[in-house]
Amino acid sequence: MTNALTAAAAGFGTGLSLIVAIGAQNAFVLRQGIRRDAVLAVVGICALSDAVLIALGVGGVGAVVVAYPQALTAVGWIGGAFLLCYGALAARRVFRPGDGALRAEGDAAGSRRRAVLTCLALTWLNPHVYLDTVFLLGSIAAHRGPMRWTFGLGAATASLCWFAALGFGARALSRFLAKPSAWRVLDGLVAATMIALGALLLVRA
Numbered sequence: 001m002t003n004a005l006t007a008a009a010a011g012f013g014t015g016l017s018l019i020v021a022i023g024a025q026n027a028f029v030l031r032q033g034i035r036r037d038a039v040l041a042v043v044g045i046c047a048l049s050d051a052v053l054i055a056l057g058v059g060g061v062g063a064v065v066v067a068y069p070q071a072l073t074a075v076g077w078i079g080g081a082f083l084l085c086y087g088a089l090a091a092r093r094v095f096r097p098g099d100g101a102l103r104a105e106g107d108a109a110g111s112r113r114r115a116v117l118t119c120l121a122l123t124w125l126n127p128h129v130y131l132d133t134v135f136l137l138g139s140i141a142a143h144r145g146p147m148r149w150t151f152g153l154g155a156a157t158a159s160l161c162w163f164a165a166l167g168f169g170a171r172a173l174s175r176f177l178a179k180p181s182a183w184r185v186l187d188g189l190v191a192a193t194m195i196a197l198g199a200l201l202l203v204r205a
Helices: 002-019 024-035 039-058 061-066 069-095 109-124 127-142 145-173 180-204
Strands: none
Touching (some): 002 039, 002 127, 002 145, 024 039, 024 109, 024 145, 039 109, 039 127, 069 109, 127 180
C-alpha cells in the first residue's frame, strides 16, 4: 500500500510539473474559463486526452514512435503551423476588438464547436504533448516496474486537477477582465505565447 501511494504521489508531482508550464493549451483553457465558454467540454477533452497519452506512454508506445523520427518531424511542422495561425488570430483580436471575439457572454453551438475543435487541435497537434506526456512520463514510469500504472494514474489525476482548476478557477478573474482593454492584454499574451511556440516547433522540425 505504501509503495502504491508513493508511486501515485510521484506520478502526480511529475505530471503536474510538466503540465503547469505555460503553453498554448493552458492559455486556451484560461481564456475559455474566463469567457465561461464550453469550459466543461474543454477541461474534459484536455484531461481525457492526457489520460490517453499517459496510458500510451506507460504502455511503451513511446519507444515505438522514437524509432520513426520522421513522424515526429511531420507533427512538428503541422503543429507549428497551427500554433502560428492561432496566434495570428489572437493578435488580430488585439488590434480589431470590435468583431465580437472578446465578448464573454453567450455560448452558442457554433462557439462550442469551435472551442472543442480548437482544443483537440491544440492537444493532439502539439509535439510537446507527445514528448512530455508519452516519452518522458513513459520512460519515468518504466522505472517503477509493476507500479508504473499507479504512477500513470497519479499523473493523470494531476492533469485533471490542473485543468479543472485552470478552467473553472478562471471565472474568479471575470470581474477584473470585464473591460475590453483587459481582454486585449490577455489576447496579446496568448498571441505572443502561441507564435513563439509555433516558431520554435518549426525551427526544431
